[in-house]
Amino acid sequence: MKRTLLSLLLLSSLLSAQNPPGYELPQAPSSSKIEKRIFWITNGIFLPASVIYDVEVTHEGLAHHRCVEGNQMFPGHPSRGELYLWNGGFALGEFGVDYLLHRAHVHWIDNMGAVAGGIVHFQAGSTWFTHGCY
Numbered sequence: 470m471k472r473t474l475l476s477l478l479l480l481s482s483l484l485s486a487q488n489p490p491g492y493e494l495p496q497a498p499s500s501s502k503i504e505k506r507i508f509w510i511t512n513g514i515f516l517p518a519s520v521i522y523d524v525e526v527t528h529e530g531l532a533h534h535r536c537v538e539g540n541q542m543f544p545g546h547p548s549r550g551e552l553y554l555w556n557g558g559f560a561l562g563e564f565g566v567d568y569l570l571h572r573a574h575v576h577w578i579d580n581m582g583a584v585a586g587g588i589v590h591f592q593a594g595s596t597w598f599t600h601g602c603y
Contacts, residue, residue, distance in 0.1 A: 504576045512564050516583040519590035520560045524552040526594040536602035540593070560586060 528549045530536050537545040543555065563582035570579035 504571075504579075508567070508571050508580060511580040511583040511587070512567055515587045516560050516563065516590075519587035519594075520553075520556045523590040523594035524549065524556055526597050527552055530597040530602045534602050536597070539596065556590070560590075 527538065531538065531546055538547055543551070547555075563586045567579050567582045
């Protein structure tokens with residue numbers, strides 16, 4: 470009971486506090502700056518990181534364990550270069566579509582390719598651990 474009353478008292482004092490005279494809050498970044506940052510974080514960091522994770526874990530699983538590639542589009546034992554070539558090509562295509570959507574100011578969907586692709590690559594890389602091939 471004491472904690473609740475003290476919490477309410479603290480909250481009410483924080484809410485009733487006013488800024489000192491002459492103090493102004495800094496301007497928030499514009500929505501276009503935020504959208505650009507989100508676009509470059511998802512397409513410039515998240516998607517490439519997921520591709521690198523997927524390829525390196527896959528290559529390690531193929532090189533040191535008796536497992537095969539689960540993706541039916543690839544041969545059973547692709548090289549690291551083939552994995553980067555194929556996965557990088559798909560990631561570059563996803564980035565291209567996202568970039569065109571971003572330039573067309575369709576901001577509600579311009580990150581979907583990178584987010585979906587990143588999730589797929591992180592999930593695919595993680596299956597090596599969950600299926601006992603690592």
